[in-house]
Amino acid sequence: MVKRNMKTYALATDAGDISYTDTKRYLWMASLAYALMPFLGIGAHALFGHQAWLALPLFVAYVIGPILDWWLGEDENNPPEEIVPLLEEDPYYRLLPMLTVPLHFASLIGAAYWAGTQALSWWGVLLLAVSAGIANGLGINTGHELGHKKTQLERNLAKIVLAVPAYGHFSIEHNRGHHRDVATPEDPASSRMGESIYKFARREIPGAFRRAWAVEDERLTRKGVSVWSWANEILQSYTVTFALQISLIAAFGWVMIPFLAIHNFLAWWQLTSANYIEHYGLLRQKEPSGKYERCQPHHSWNSNHKYTNLVLFHLERHSDHHAHPTRRYQSLRNFKDVPRLPNGYNGMFPLAYVPPLWFRVMDPRLMALPHIDGDMTRVNIDPDNKEALYAKYGVAGLNENLSATEAA
């Protein structure tokens, strides 16, 4: 049966006919709408006249978003493995992330135009910068989806969209650094138990840049090319950023300097928030060879909440993403028995911004995971809070450690 407005894939196999209807097929266009969120505030301001309307995108993101995730609930549907190649080849799905690329440029330029041409007080400009920064933090998500793919077109578009929030080192840092080191103490983009998001950000933001530069330097050195050359893919993206943001300063004046600084930081902060909640406290074990075990599904926190997954190209099905980083968003699967977040990302972000609340909700969840089961030695823990956390949660792990030491 083919339902209207939905696409059913059918495949005849030796074991019988397999069919799959992607009920989210057209809903994926939400990603396009979300990139244009600043225009919602600008439109409302133009219509109703008060600059407080510029806060409308923030209200949608942090109030409407979590309510929709709670109300619409979770989607646990998976495409059958046999159908995945059909989904991966479907040009419709490939097109959507590419189409969001110009929309992120539009949302920055549109918000900058409004900030530079309207009679706004300082907090009106601030609201515009924050809402554009949140929308273009989503540009990092688009860059993430595109940057993991194997075609040169998609990889180039990733560099271009990452230029909007001035984060051109992301593809290299994330693909070659974070995916390699995820859920280990060495990864600046994996948060530790007992580490607040504010402490994490001070480790993550500079650590990500340093690792990206080191990885690119190593590649270029092998090629016999200087890291200070056009072959450096980080500098390619930064060049687009420089041209774009200098043009905005030239067009709309000095107000663009604080506007762009806030915009860029807010976009980075969206990534920091996502990184913070995606692997909180999770730890890969070391094998006898000294290398870490391969990343397993229980090394990522997941959410199947419908609304934020549609906005984020299924980023919240994070375990499958780390198991198969080149798999496209439409094919990412829900796994049973993986660490689960109680709400989608837009609900979890504000929780992370209030560390005592975050620790209260997440620490017991972490300790109760089946593969941890109260064993602190299986947790990626903040060294500064180790003693306090052992005292609070770690009797089982501490006893084991002591008996291991005594036995040795």
Added chain:
Amino acid sequence: MSSVHECPGCGYQYHQDLGDEHEGFAPGTPFDKLPEDWVCPDCSVRYKEDFQPLQ
């Protein structure tokens, strides 16, 4: 020694004859001369020792 090795996770193939220009491995570089800590350049989640020889 096989001249083609494949990543069991994502299907990336390293051909000795072609090397990998983007990664800085000249054509003719044998698989066993790649760095020991090398990971798949496409997915980064499979180590060198995970690669399967194809021919």
